[in-house]
Amino acid sequence: MGQPVLGILTLYLNDRGLMEEKPIYARMTEAGKSLGLEIFVFTPADVNFETNRIHAHQYDPTAKSWSRRWRSFPHMIYDRCRIQKSHRFAQLGQFRRKYGHLTFLNRVLRNKYTVYKTLGREERFRPHLPLTRLYENQSDLAELIRKYPLIYLKPINGTGGRGILRIEREQTGTFLIQGRDQSRRIISPRRVGLTGLHGRLAKWNLKENRYLVQQGIQLKLPNGRVHDYRMLVQKNRGGEWEVTGCAGRIGASGSITSNLHGGGQAAKMRTLLGDWIRNEDTVTSVVRKAEEFGVDVAAYLEKSYGRLCELALDLAIDRKGQIWLLEVNPKPSREVFIQAGERETYRRAIVRPLEYAVWLYEQKQKRKTGAETANMRHEPD
Incomplete structure (x- = not known):
């Protein structure tokens, strides 16, 4: 059958060749070797579009070192590219258009609002979706701030908690604004009236920067810190969706978001949920329902957008045990499990996409062999 080859597609973080998640790719290469899967890493900048050759990054687990080598295209591509505002991201679009016919483990997911609307078409998901609007003018903000005492403003394609604002309506009629700027720096809280609110937000250019207005869920712990849950759902070695952790x-x-890159910390789900809800039976029920929900969402989004191999769901769980889907991340990191002390979950999170890649390769080979056998049967003697 031959050895399957997986190419991990990523982006340089700058023009000097700095690469995100390189230590993770080294671990994946080691894990792939034990599965009989060869792995190399590349970016669109490493592809010769005329010869269809790749100047790949390869990790040697024995020497524990990286080297470069020209390679043919792999059997499968694992797209780990995250959104950037750079010429490198434009180059990624060119790559996807030219090579979109190849076998990808995961297709591109749409922006947050499109995903929200896609899930909202299914009645079973609607109770779990905070009301969300695309910001077009002040009335979109005014509508939600009248309806809910807490709202969030989020960039439609933002990541890592950048540029998020939290607005809470207080009993005095004033509004408390908190947030993070595009560099994740915490913005000092400000109290303003309704007129001052719109004036304060004007400098954010919410329409031009494509912001969402979203119903907020009260998630402050007794110590005043906010919390949520990161659920990783991945395809397993049988090609089926499963909650990894x-x-x-x-x-x-002082932060309005829980992102680890913004200074947050991780905890075991049951421990944190137990402190929040304080009823063991309810906790057990919520965990089970959350896992069923996660698998259901992943399967539905794959049906809507094409093949996927993993998704991270950012979940909020209120005091009543109601599960809310805050966001879907198609290029999840795994570090939350290490920080929560869940080393086996972290290991599975690294290995599962590789096991799925092997399964996918084997399925393609079986179909190819079956087609060749069928053709031979129909050939005249």
Whole structure:
């Protein structure tokens, strides 16, 4: 059958060749070797579009070192490219258009609002979706701030908690604004009236920067820090969706988000949920329902957008045990599990996409062999 080859597609973070997640790719290469899967890493900048050759990055687990080598295209591509505002991201679009016919483990997911609307078409998902609007003018903000005491403003394609604002309506009629700027720096809280609110937000250019207005869920712990849960759903070695793990995230002091890159910390889901709900039976029920929900969402989004191999779901769980889907991340990191002390979950999170890649390769080979056999039967003697 031959050895399957997986190419991990990523982006340089700058023009000097800095690569994100390189230590993870080294671990994947080691894990792939034990599965009989060869792995190399590349970016669109490493592809010769005329010869269809790749100047690949290869990791040697024995020497524990990286080297470069020209390679043919792999059997499968694992797209780990995250959104950037750079010429490198434009080059990625060119790559996807030219080579979109190849076998990808995961296709591109749409922006947050499109995913929200896609899930909203299914009645079973609607109770789990905070009301969300695309910001077009002040009335979109005014509508939600009248309806809910807490709302969030989020960039439609933002990541890592960048540029998020939290607006809470207080009993005095004033509004408390908190947030993070595009560099993840915490913005000092401000109290303003309704007129001052719109004036304060004007400099954010919400329409031009394509912001969402979203119903907020009260998630502050007794110590004042916000929390949520990161659930990783992945395809397993049989090509089926399965929850790999779920960990709690607790935001830094003064932060409106729980992102680890913004100074947050991780915790075991059951421990954090137990402190929050304080009823063991309810906790057990919520964990089970959350896992069923995660698999259901992943399967539906794959049906809607094409093949996927993993998704991270950012979940909020209120005091009543209601599960809310805050966001879907198609290029999830795995570090939350290490920080929560769940080493086996972290290991599975690295290995599962590789096991799925082997399964996918074997399925393609079986179909190819079956087609060749069928053709031979129909050939005249």
